[in-house]
Amino acid sequence: xxxxxxxxxxxxxxxxxxxxxxWPGVTVELLSARTILGNDAVEVVxxxxxxxxxxxxxxxxxxxxxxxxxxxxxVVMILNASQLEHQLPLALQIYKLGMKPVxxxxxxxxxxxxxxxxxxxxxxxxxxxxxxxxxxxxxxxLKEVRxxxxxxxxxxxxxxxxxxxxxxxxxxxxxxxxxxxxxxHVSSPSHLVRVMTERIDRVLLxxxxxxxxxxxxxxxxxxxxYTLGAPLQDAVAYLLExxxxxxxxxxxxxxxxxxxxxxxxxxxxxxxTVASFVPVIxxxxxxxxxxxxxxxxxxxxxxxxxLMARLGLDGRGFVMLLMGFGCNVPALMGTRVMRSRSLxxxxxxxxxxxxxxxxLQVFIFITTALFTPKQAPVILFFMYMASFAAAFLxxxxxxxxxxxDEPFVLELPPYRSPVLFQVxxxxxxxxxxFLRRASTFIIxxxxxxxxxxxxxxxxxxxxxxxxxxxxxxxLRPVLEPIGIxxxxxxxxxxxxxxxxxxxxAIVAMTGLQGAALNSxxxxxxxxxxxxxxxxxxxxxxxxxxxxATQLNESRSWQFATVSLAWSLGLAxxxxxxxxxxxxxxxx
Amino acid sequence: MKQPEIDLTDLSRLxxxxxxxxxxxxAPDDIRQRxxxxxxxxxxxxxxxRCTRLGPMQIRVGSVDLIMRRRDAARVSIxxxx
Numbered sequence: 035x036x037x038x039x040x041x042x043x044x045x046x047x048x049x050x051x052x053x054x055x056x057w058p059g060v061t062v063e064l065l066s067a068r069t070i071l072g073n074d075a076v077e078v079v080x081x082x083x084x085x086x087x088x089x090x091x092x093x094x095x096x097x098x099x100x101x102x103x104x105x106x107x108x109v110v111m112i113l114n115a116s117q118l119e120h121q122l123p124l125a126l127q128i129y130k131l132g133m134k135p136v137x138x139x140x141x142x143x144x145x146x147x148x149x150x151x152x153x154x155x156x157x158x159x160x161x162x163x164x165x166x167x168x169x170x171x172x173x174x175x176l177k178e179v180r181x182x183x184x185x186x187x188x189x190x191x192x193x194x195x196x197x198x199x200x201x202x203x204x205x206x207x208x209x210x211x212x213x214x215x216x217x218x219h220v221s222s223p224s225h226l227v228r229v230m231t232e233r234i235d236r237v238l239l240x241x242x243x244x245x246x247x248x249x250x251x252x253x254x255x256x257x258x259x260y261t262l263g264a265p266l267q268d269a270v271a272y273l274l275e276x277x278x279x280x281x282x283x284x285x286x287x288x289x290x291x292x293x294x295x296x297x298x299x300x301x302x303x304x305x306x307t308v309a310s311f312v313p314v315i316x317x318x319x320x321x322x323x324x325x326x327x328x329x330x331x332x333x334x335x336x337x338x339x340x341l342m343a344r345l346g347l348d349g350r351g352f353v354m355l356l357m358g359f360g361c362n363v364p365a366l367m368g369t370r371v372m373r374s375r376s377l378x379x380x381x382x383x384x385x386x387x388x389x390x391x392x393x394l395q396v397f398i399f400i401t402t403a404l405f406t407p408k409q410a411p412v413i414l415f416f417m418y419m420a421s422f423a424a425a426f427l428x429x430x431x432x433x434x435x436x437x438x439d440e441p442f443v444l445e446l447p448p449y450r451s452p453v454l455f456q457v458x459x460x461x462x463x464x465x466x467x468f469l470r471r472a473s474t475f476i477i478x479x480x481x482x483x484x485x486x487x488x489x490x491x492x493x494x495x496x497x498x499x500x501x502x503x504x505x506x507x508x509l510r511p512v513l514e515p516i517g518i519x520x521x522x523x524x525x526x527x528x529x530x531x532x533x534x535x536x537x538x539a540i541v542a543m544t545g546l547q548g549a550a551l552n553s554x555x556x557x558x559x560x561x562x563x564x565x566x567x568x569x570x571x572x573x574x575x576x577x578x579x580x581x582a583t584q585l586n587e588s589r590s591w592q593f594a595t596v597s598l599a600w601s602l603g604l605a606x607x608x609x610x611x612x613x614x615x616x617x618x619x620x621x
Numbered sequence: 622m623k624q625p626e627i628d629l630t631d632l633s634r635l636x637x638x639x640x641x642x643x644x645x646x647x648a649p650d651d652i653r654q655r656x657x658x659x660x661x662x663x664x665x666x667x668x669x670x671r672c673t674r675l676g677p678m679q680i681r682v683g684s685v686d687l688i689m690r691r692r693d694a695a696r697v698s699i700x701x702x703x
Binding site (some may be wrong): 085086088093106114116117119120209239241332335336337339340348349373439441442443444445446447448 | 648651652654655656657658659660661662671673675676677679682683684685686687688689690693694696
């Protein structure tokens, strides 16, 4: 079931960090983790939250095919204590398949506050399967869950659901059965009133002020990332510099000059500069996690749906765009909750234009180097606007070909205060994600760019005569009209793989840092060229992973090709228009 | 003349605060399945919590709040309480 705290429970049980969001359908990949229960190691798989075993969305199909094709020892179902009447039918569907699920009635604290009383023992007897009240947020009841699972796994027989479809007709019976059970074992006040949620919604969903408040909130998030992130970034840079001068330089000084240049000025500084952005990114994801956990994203969907409907998308598409600000890849996977293929394809075409955190790094790097502290945030804001504009333009142009009649129905969860544990898990998740990327293609990219900009032997590093400048000359006919210099075009070439490489590559190829690097950049591009460069970075394909995800999720080469060609073409046209226009106006 | 006690209509025509009993869902199988799974089932009471002219409506069914477009709410037929 979506919105029941399934991922929170999963994290509690396994100590792993799957993504958690107060938004139906966040868990779209099959996350699994190993944990010890009693004396055995077991593998726990976190399935997508669904409403129905035989629905038509990709999520529901994922669960169905998982249950059909995998040997499962024990099914654990997480239900929301205050919505049992909607959730028991699914439990009964599972039961009908011949699996005896362990039912966890989660958010029992929330139900308590609402005055809902559940007789778990009696319910357990009627259902003939364990029913345990828990609160995954506070961790209450988890000990009992572990004990029950250990007990169950001892006696469990491996389940192979033979005939799934045969069961799936007796639905109405199941609903009636569920209602009978509820009336016997659950007592709730005739009208549930969530005072806090309704009070907050009266302001945040206000017909006139709701949308402006939403944009204000988003603006504050980015402002906070920028103002809080900058000192953190300086601190990491300082520590890396300290390590360099105290340990790395004395140790590496025995090495020959070329190797020293490669290791210290190239690799260490290149990767170090990318790493100095990690605190900014973590901060960004902390704030996003707080917003996601709070339940505000579903409100964002409510507020923006009217606008998105005109673009042929819906409110969920807008939320995916917002999630894309973190990273495009999970946002693309999040579209699996959409049933209609054309709506999904349109959303997946639009998402790569949302300004992800990797591109944010490049923009912060370039704006701090080339613009005054007053200009920098304005230009950053302009980039976010350009990101939205490109997304909306794309939706408008392709929306006509990709029409859908997908119903827009979404659960509006009550507001919940974010759990620190979850938010911290999320930060750790981002660090490990960065380390994985850093250890693979960021290092490779930085090394390659260093080599291209320092060889053949005798060429001026980063200047004429290097392989890089030859490559740059070859790209000149395409990139000169948009104001991108030969050296920078090589950087763009590598940015295709991952945007983090762009910064690392600029540092590695110049061997410079700080003020010296800034003045070098100023020789490579003026303000107009810098903005044109950033617009190009914003719009052309975000990274190889995004492209691969588009291909995987759409299962269509044609779609991935169209998306790639469109984003490259749009990037070039927009940069060309901006650069030539600004030059014509005399800038 | 006396007003009729009940009124047959669809969910999209209710105004903020009004409640009604659901009598059916008129949509292709897959869409009906989805709406039902989210709690919109015949016999249940649905109440409009919030609606604006352009945006979606907020509907309360039992303990669940849903947001849905007017177009989709029009698929749900109801008996309105007067």
